[in-house]
Amino acid sequence: MTTAAITEVNRPTVKTVVRQRRTAAPYMNPYLAGVGVGLVLLTAFVTMGHGVGASGAVVSIVGAGVQAVAPAHAAGSEFFQPYLGATPVRTLDTWLVLELAGIFLGGFASAWLAGRVKPGITGRRIGASPRLLNAVAGGTIMGFATRLARGCTSGQGLTGGALLNVGSWAFMLALFAGAYLVAHLVRRQWT
């Protein structure tokens, strides 16, 4: 046992809960993590009769934002109108928003327990400002794309993938093709 591990054990329980691990723990075996994700997805199918998602919730959030800022505009919007109004608690849209909140919480819990909550900018070797510009640009393209595709890596990739959905598999193949085609343009950011 290393000294670090001994101090970890000797530290009062309250402090170990509040304080994050000092060194970042290695990631889980990807196949094991994949089985975990798959069992969660299967649980969603068995309990709710639908899979998981991420981008759908963002549409509800943006729609609510538009409604708050420009209610008349939102009411007249062909695209956002269905997401607005008195949403019954059982609709999929509300479910997805709460599920996204869960993703945030679960992601934080895992990162915290592993000592991986660390403020910073990933990929900043090209400089912080260029990196953030790329992040906004990439996010914008991706957000637009999720609506054409009716979902993202979660709702189409994982969920539709497991359901052998034709559109989902087409989306997934196109996603990998698109990323490999563009990767060389942003090589300096990542490698």
Place this chain on the structure above:
Amino acid sequence: MDLTAPFYQFGALGPGSGLVVAVLIGAAFGFFLERGGLGNGRKLASQFYLNDLTVFKVMFTAILTALLGLFWLGQVGVLDTSLILLSPTYLVPQIVGGLLFGAGFVIGGYCPGTSCIAVASGKLDALAVFGGMMAGILVYGEVYPSIRPFAESTSMGRISLPELLSVRPGVMVAAVTMLALGGFVLADRIEKRRGNRLVQPE
């Protein structure tokens, strides 16, 4: 065995408890994604330089696990798979969406779900991706009337691969299983050949 699932469709789960399930499922989903390293933008992007194929491994292990679970729960007769929501296919818009999504993914470094996990881990670039994503969705909403004809083109309805290829679901499940297992062997080989340049936590 008697059909008892999906629980929600069979009334074993009400709307209120459904929302509790939403948070729990989301939390478990986010937890395992972060565990596997998918909250790390460099790890995600490394998939597209063939240095670290964790994205492929996690995605396809998850798909395979859920696919086999669905198939066998259906076979033993506890799960009515016909009640599970299958979203409709719009082939060409989804292919174009996929190409754009992939491009945005490697430029931004995160996909929607993983950007939330990276934000939760304190990453400012992930917050920028999330902000951009909201902007992209807003733009889509604003131009929707003009691109709606394209967005709704090549509509194929709710259709699965076994239906499209007219093969029995079991055959398709076996084919996807073989494909995934072959992919895993190949992915491990590629990583080894690249000298195990796996992205570690910072």
